[in-house]
Ligand SMILES: Cc1ncc(COP(=O)(O)O)c(C=O)c1O
């Protein structure tokens with residue numbers, strides 16, 4: 001299996017090389033040259049298996065010779081051993097044929113743990129083998145950063161720098177990033193929004209001299225390995241609900257388009273997904289794209305689902321590449337136009353997008369009403385991101401005979417203020433996290449300025465050769 005860049009001008013790489021390099025050297029994102037297919041009987045055989053075994057079978061075709069079968073089995077087992085639920089990603093019923101896929105049982109209470117715990121193990125083995133050292137730079141609107149710091153804290157071969165928007169993450173998210181005391185992890189509060197943080201990270205990768213000197217690596221979903229790990233729970237949940245003999249619909253609370261792209265990959269591999277609903281909050285560029293065919297930036301507004309307060313959805317580039325016939329030059333052109341404000345999808349691409357995806361949107365008031373409604377009708381307390389998904393799932397549901405699964409992307413206790421304001425109940429952190437509010441915080445505030453952030457990282461990273 002080889003990986004190609006969406007901009008078509010970077011060398012093709014193996015899985016391990018793509019995992020360690022993150023962004024391609026031409027500024028693009030790596031994607032597999034072809035989608036491996038799983039036959040219906042191979043999908044059916046996943047039913048009833050432990051999550052770890054499903055993960056092994058789904059991911060192995062993408063890995064090439066990166067790890068032996070035994071090494072990879074051990075990586076997967078270690079990655080999910082710390083999850084607080086035996087099923088890892090259990091389904092909770094919210095209506096007759098509607099489900100929430102609970103992805104919050106990992107160490108930092110968000111779906112990011114599924115991929116981050118895994119790639120932490122993969123980096124450790126790979127770097128241990130080569131004796132290499134890397135500088136990980138990441139941008140977060142709250143959850144990626146906490147999951148990355150948790151997965152990489154104390155790993156001697158990696159220094160981790162996480163850029164988050166100052167004042168725009170929840171207190172729990174911030175403390176998860178600022179309270180770990182290990183010297184290799186660094187939280188940086190940038191005076192800007194998430195898109196500014198993400199632009200800084202991409203600019204650091206595109207500064208090839210800095211990139212090579214610092215041996216940069218990525219843990220955002222620009223890293224293909226992140227997406228791959230997220231494909232697994234589509235398979236585990238779909239077979240639990242009767243796939244491949246029946247189709248399933250999914251609604252995915254969306255920001256950077258990574259999680260929903262993972263669903264697209266599962267479908268490309270043969271999983272019968274009838275519909276993928278892209279759910280957005282008021283930052284609805286993707287919803288507007290589906291509605292109008294115009295992908296236009298309008299400015300980011302702060303909402304009660306802060307992890308989705310994103311306008312430049314990195315992984316949409318991976319889908320555009322496919323929609324434009326894997327034409328790297330056309331994809332580069334679209335990305336250049338997005339920098340200038342936006343672009344219009346060409347007819348064939350828009351039709352193909354609408355064939356595979358639907359979309360829905362929930363503003364802050366609708367999100368709060370949904371949290372209250374779910375609490376009243378089921379007793380469950382959902383977080384605001386999941387609530388955005390549930391609103392979109394209801395509006396785009398269609399056929400009631402097909403199960404609809406909404407991805408439950410975070411635990412309500414990560415956003416206690418918004419949840420309490422919506423339903424009157426303050427969700428408590430799990431007991432293992434009870435010390436979070438008492439620990440000292442360690443954070444550096446930085447301007448939204450590339451040179452300032454690069455200087456800060458260069459001073460602290462131990463990877464510079
Ligand atoms: C809780 C939560 N829900 C949804 C999303 C959106 O996921 P994606 O960026 O993969 O679209 C994020 C951030 O990534 C998140 O942290």
Ligand SMILES: N[C@@H](CCOP(=O)(O)O)C(=O)O
Pocket residue numbers: 139140141142143144145219220221222255256258307308314
């Ligand atoms: N919502 C994310 C934003 C970064 O997304 P990623 O999947 O590309 O890492 C977050 O919580 O940080």
